[in-house]
Amino acid sequence: MTQKFKTRRAGDLTRRSILKGAAGTAVLAAGSSLLAMPAIAQARSIKIGSYGGYFEDSFKKFVYPAFTEATGITVESVTQPNSSDWLVTMQQAAASGTVPADVSLYGKDTMIKATRIGEMLKPLDASKIPGVTNLDAEFLYEGPDGLVGVGSMAWFNAMVINPNEVTPAPTSWKEFWENPAYEGSLGISKKIDGRLLDITAKTFFDGAETLMTEDGIVAVLDKVAELKPHVALWWSAESQMEQAMKNEDVIAGSYYLDVANIMASDGFPIKPLFPVEGNPIGYGSWCLSPLSEKTGEAYEFMAFSSDPATQALMSRNIGTAPLVNRELTDLTDEEFAFVSGSPIITPAYESYLDNETFIKERWDAMLAGA
Template identity: 75%
Template sequence: MTQKKISGRFDSLTRRDILRAGAGAAALTAGTSVLGMPAIAQERSIKIGSYGGYFEDSFKKHIYPVFTEATGIKVESVTQPNSSDWLVTMQQAAASGTAPADLSLYGKDTMIKAMRIGGLLKPLDVAKIPNASNMKKDFLYEGSDGLVGVGAMAWFTAMVINPNEIKPAPTSWKEFWENPALESSLGLSKQYDARFLDITAATYFDGAETLMTEEGITAVIDKVAEIKPNVALWWTAESQMEQAMKNEDVIGGMYYLDVAGLMAADGFPIAPIFPKEGNPIGYGSWCLSPLSEKSEEAAEFISFSCDPATQALMSRKIGTAPLVDKSLTGLSDEEYAGVSGEPYITPAYEAYLDKESFIKEKWDAMLAGA
């Protein structure tokens, strides 16, 4: 399946064989917090939307059965496209009075869009989601009516290097601009919204705030233009960067953290790095349809999802990053490093929505320029 990304990520989750990484993962134990003794089975159910391919298959195989065993609530999996397209479907559903899914998985930008449209997200009762207290506050999205999104899982775009060629390892993204040894050696994404703008803003400016004005956007893109002599590949497909790193056509750049880990495990010369500015984070959140009559079941599933044991299970079986503190998950240092790290860069979501045409025009002109 060719699945469009949320802010540039989920297509690889649908293609990659990341389940290899979970082959040796430990199952949840009976003594783990909310996943203790199963509740008495009842005729209860819920429809949950998630991205297709390996991602959805992994939820159906590894996540939903554990939830059903713990609560007696059956899960009907609904394949949803990327969250922006799915939002259109949910708008149409709201107009017709039907709900294709009770819970949907939305990116932060899509939640913002939904709140601006209005009437597409049903407030959640946080008192019925006790494990939400495990979540870092960045991943609890408050709307005008209260809590409307609770983080599900995260993923990273990371600095990557060939550790045989770049020594010592960079500690800052600045080295990609300033190290003369990296001329014509880097691979960066060609997409304007693939987070290199956020990386540049965090490295040389005031982060997301700088991208909220056209003057700031122009300054950031001008800074990106300065790195062009060091870029050997502006990649548009994940496979292009993968092959370039394998062939050593590039020796550094930006790539997906989880896939880089898989490549390294297979013996290819690639190492993901968390520099001092951080790497861009993307994440999905569980959101409840206003037409759903399954608020109780939704609250139970979201609380289950927020349990550190479930977060660890998703990391091991799906390759996503946990949204709770590492110390709560039981993940080893090696397991955690394969899917997550700190610090992280929060993308300028509002800027990409409000200034999309301006950003794209300036970005394309920068790429086309000498």
């Protein structure tokens, strides 16, 4: 009796789930055909990735509409958590044959890594991207198969302070190490590519050169370890540092120049500075997925992005530094100072990749005091 009951119930469940499944499939099929129709009717579109949050919102609000107006190509914005995580996503997507984004935004180290992994970036034909010559040559990244990345914008990891709490303003990164007022008060990026190594190398050693050898890396890490008692927050997400500055849990540290400026204009107590050693620069590049069928659209977008007018548009609305000669843009002195500065600390990208595991473990061990 029990057997019978069980069997019947099992049968019922199967039937019901089959019916449910069938209904679901029908809805999906109807939905996708509805979705597909306008795509066919609408001539041209492209999926472009950028870092989620304020950054992506500004792209959607200011840059993409201008691009659509200029070319008639509509942009579907794709949220990237950041550069390196997105590479994992794109790698998994490529394995399954999908294209989450035609064009992705990668930092330089991620881009080098992608070329080393292989078949992650589609070689680009520079002759089909008019205006790309506006960019400084160092922002056009060539892999073994030729051009694979077209620079999009630059950003700085600047020194920031709370001007109400820190007076006078520091003029050198050294003060973070030496002034006891910073005890338990700094907010510093916890990531190995958060650029503290580059700052330390430039401030106390011979800069990027020192980071090229294992002995140099160990020496720089020992110096970083001396800063630990002054760090209240080792942040791993941008929002952590934002909150900590707003709440005054930290009174100084390193943070993105663009976000710091925006926070300051919103009235929060934060002031970015360029100390004598300078601030580390980073830049993003547009890269095309090899599985994308939108090469033409991608070229048009890269050309649009390389245009001095677009570079100025991004500086004004997103707070990033232009990658074209400043004279080509119509940015005022004040506007330029808002997004850029000098001197510049260039990160030791190659060393981060060649000594990847070594740096990561030594960095973690330094943080853990192990």
